[in-house]
Amino acid sequence: MKVKPLADRVMVKLEKSEAKTAGGIIIPDTAQEKxxxxxxxxxxxxxxxxxxxxxxxxxxxxxAGTQVKIDGNEYLILKMADILAVIE
Known part of the structure; x- marks a missing residue:
């Protein structure tokens, strides 16, 4: 499925957070921070x-934003004003 945001909205693919601490403890998905x-x-x-x-x-x-799941991937649809910085 193809999704195109309207007006000043941006669709962002979410990054998966690290599931293991530096000490080797595995953190379940339910306990991880967004x-x-x-x-x-x-x-x-x-x-x-x-x-x-x-x-x-x-x-x-x-x-910020609205979280959507498309073809098994998680995305977030944000307003441009909710984007704080570009990471280089």
């Missing part, structure tokens, strides 16, 4: 507002 980084997959059509492009890694607000 990551705040991801890779931009699609961008909306408001070119004046959107400052990121597909393929860039970004950091976003902790409780």
């Amino acid at each position: 990551t705040q980084q991801g890779t931009v997959v699609e961008v909306g059509d408001d070119k004046e507002v959107i400052k990121v492009k597909a393929g860039q890694k970004v950091m976003y607000d902790k409780y």
Whole structure:
């Protein structure tokens, strides 16, 4: 399925968080904190507002966006204002 965000929205693929601590303790998925980084997959059509492009890694607000699952992968659809930084 192909999803294209509208206006100033950006679709980000979520990064999986580390499941093991430095000491070797395995953390179950239910106890892990939600990551705040991801890779931009699609961008909306408001070119004046959107400052990121597909393929860039970004950091976003902790409780921002709408989480969706497409073809077994987890994505987040965010407003451009919820993106805090580009990671280089």
